[in-house]
Amino acid sequence: MSALKLETATQAAAGAEDVVRIDPLVEEGRKRPSATLTRREWLVAAISTCGYLGVALLMLPLFGVSLSDVTGPTAVLFIVAYALVSRIEFEIGSGAAVPTELVLVPMLFALPPAAVPLVVAAAYVIAAAMDIAEGNLRPHRLPVVLSTCWHALGPAIVLAVWGTPEPRWEDVPLYVAALGAQFAFDLISSLIRESFGFGVSPAEVIAFLRPVFLVDALLAPVGLTAAFVVAPNPIALVAVLPLAVLLWVFARDRHSRIDQALALTEAYEGANLEARRDGLTGVLNRLGWDEAVGQEQERIRRTGRPASLIVVDVDGLKAANDRWGHEFGDAVIRTVATVLTRGVRSEDVVARVGGDEFAVLMPASGEAECERTVRRLGELIGRRRVNSEPLSASIGFATCAASDDLGAALRKADARMYRAKHSAHVTTSSGDDRRRSTT
Numbered sequence: 001m002s003a004l005k006l007e008t009a010t011q012a013a014a015g016a017e018d019v020v021r022i023d024p025l026v027e028e029g030r031k032r033p034s035a036t037l038t039r040r041e042w043l044v045a046a047i048s049t050c051g052y053l054g055v056a057l058l059m060l061p062l063f064g065v066s067l068s069d070v071t072g073p074t075a076v077l078f079i080v081a082y083a084l085v086s087r088i089e090f091e092i093g094s095g096a097a098v099p100t101e102l103v104l105v106p107m108l109f110a111l112p113p114a115a116v117p118l119v120v121a122a123a124y125v126i127a128a129a130m131d132i133a134e135g136n137l138r139p140h141r142l143p144v145v146l147s148t149c150w151h152a153l154g155p156a157i158v159l160a161v162w163g164t165p166e167p168r169w170e171d172v173p174l175y176v177a178a179l180g181a182q183f184a185f186d187l188i189s190s191l192i193r194e195s196f197g198f199g200v201s202p203a204e205v206i207a208f209l210r211p212v213f214l215v216d217a218l219l220a221p222v223g224l225t226a227a228f229v230v231a232p233n234p235i236a237l238v239a240v241l242p243l244a245v246l247l248w249v250f251a252r253d254r255h256s257r258i259d260q261a262l263a264l265t266e267a268y269e270g271a272n273l274e275a276r277r278d279g280l281t282g283v284l285n286r287l288g289w290d291e292a293v294g295q296e297q298e299r300i301r302r303t304g305r306p307a308s309l310i311v312v313d314v315d316g317l318k319a320a321n322d323r324w325g326h327e328f329g330d331a332v333i334r335t336v337a338t339v340l341t342r343g344v345r346s347e348d349v350v351a352r353v354g355g356d357e358f359a360v361l362m363p364a365s366g367e368a369e370c371e372r373t374v375r376r377l378g379e380l381i382g383r384r385r386v387n388s389e390p391l392s393a394s395i396g397f398a399t400c401a402a403s404d405d406l407g408a409a410l411r412k413a414d415a416r417m418y419r420a421k422h423s424a425h426v427t428t429s430s431g432d433d434r435r436r437s438t439t
Contacts, residue, residue, distance in 0.1 A: 037140060044197030048147035048189060055153060056117035063114035063160045070115045070122075074234045078107045081237055082123035085244050087130065090215070090251040097215040099247050102240050104152065105223025106230035108178075109167050110237075113159035120152040150189035154181030167227045179220050183213055278352040280330060281337035289351035292361055297406045299363065304402040308370035310360035311413040312340065312377070313421060315392035317356040324387070331386050336393060339384055343377045359410075367399045394421035 037045070059065070069075065082103045090097050107116055128145045131137035137145070155178035162174055187209060194200040222243070229236045276288030284292065296307050314336055321329040333356070340350045340358055349361040360377075362370060374397050384391045396417025400409035 036138070037144070041197045042140065042143060044193055045141075045143035045147045048150070048193050048197075049143045052117070052146065052149050052153070052189075053121060056121060059114040059117060059156070059160065063112065065112045065114040069112050070118050074110060075115065075119050077234055077237065078103060078111065079119055079123045079126065081241070082107070082120060083126040083130070086123060086127045088244060088248045088251050090247060090254065097212045099215070099219055099244055101216050101219035101223050102226065102244055103223070103237070104155070105220060106227040106237060106240070108155055108159050109165075109227045109231040110234045113156045116156040117149065117152045120149050121146060124149055144193075147189070147193050151182050151186040154183070154185035155179065157181065166231050167224060175220075175224060179217065182216070186213075278337075281334055281352050283337050283341060283358070284349060284351035286351070286353050289349070289353050289359060289361075292349045292351070293406050293410070296361055296363055300400065300402055300406070303364075305364045306366050306399055306401050307406065307409075308362040308365040308367070308373075308397065308399045309406065309409050309413045310362070310370065310374060310377070311396045311410070311417045312336070312358040312360070312381075313394045313417055314356040314358075315394060315421065320389070324389075328387060328389075332391065335384055335386050335391060336381065339380045339391075340377060343380045344373060365399070370397050370399055394418075396420060 060067070060070075082100055085100050085103050086098050088098055090099065104116070104120070107119065111119065124145055125142070128137060128142050132139050132142075158174070158178040158181045162171075164171055164174065167175075187206075190209060191202055191205050194205045195202055223240075226237075226240050229239065276284055276291070278285040299305075300307055314332060317329055317332060320332060333352070336358060337350065337352065340360060344350065344360055344362065347363060348365075349363075351359050351361075353359045360373075362373065365373075374395055378393075378395055381391050381393050394417050396413040396415065396419070398409040398412035398416065400406045
């Protein structure tokens, strides 16, 4: 059975010209086996695994199956074969399928059907152990692997209840029902695990399973045909392995091509990000800022939630450059960028939009939160020194409601910033006149 494999995804579409675009799910899926599980993810997977093993163990006495049926030579043969075939991950559509149907169907007739769920679990443990030894899977993710075994329960229960000892063509409707039960158990268990544990929407889970079920449906007749030979003589299972090897060759080639596409995408995105970063400060440049504002405008129209803008202009930078040199001016710009980055939320966008001017975009932020941020930034800037010289900056801000335009809010923030700068300049000039007059 080609159990749902969210550990890998597939290539989406190749981009136009020389740019290769990869569905973000591909990169996310490839990182999952080495990622650390949250407590919730581990708990949901562990509960699913315990439920599966509990049902599998209960089936043994319920249908009169002994442990020797699970540990005998025939069972060991199928465990090894299933473990090897389960490692053939053929990326297709938006999910990944494994051609275990080639082994599962013959196993349902060569072994007592009630023994099959435990044999499948043992095979998955062996396959996971190989992945762990190769460094491709974290040991604590074993419950996630075992929680994908539920597909084996459906056909095992159907055939155990029906009690057919050997495959017969006249029982094809029964086998169709067994395949349907396989899909049902896989779908329900996957929806529960992925939705409650990993936060994947039901629509996404169904999209992952669609190509998986298609592969299972296509391989099931091949497995059933093999069952006529394998059921009386289990060693004949080796006749199915050449097809599995062929699928492995195709899967490896596809995997390599996706690896190359991901490498190209990473290189392109790195260059793309570099073009949108300010070389001196590391925050976004004007190009990156304009794109961020455009994307936020679309989000405002879509969600109806407001956004706020803050404009920061460094005071006296030209005079500082003339007096202390451009290295000092660069240090001032870098310090202001650091203060702004550390003084806002992680989801906020900081950009250097001019020589001495910065801007902050605050998604989903109202006036009150924006004003608090402005006060905090003003205090943080006022505390900083560069070569014992105090920093000073003029700040303007504005909030864009759902019905407004971010461009208008930016102009309003600019106007406030210039009024603040003019006010500071007038105050400073008056202070200079008083000092001159008293001297």
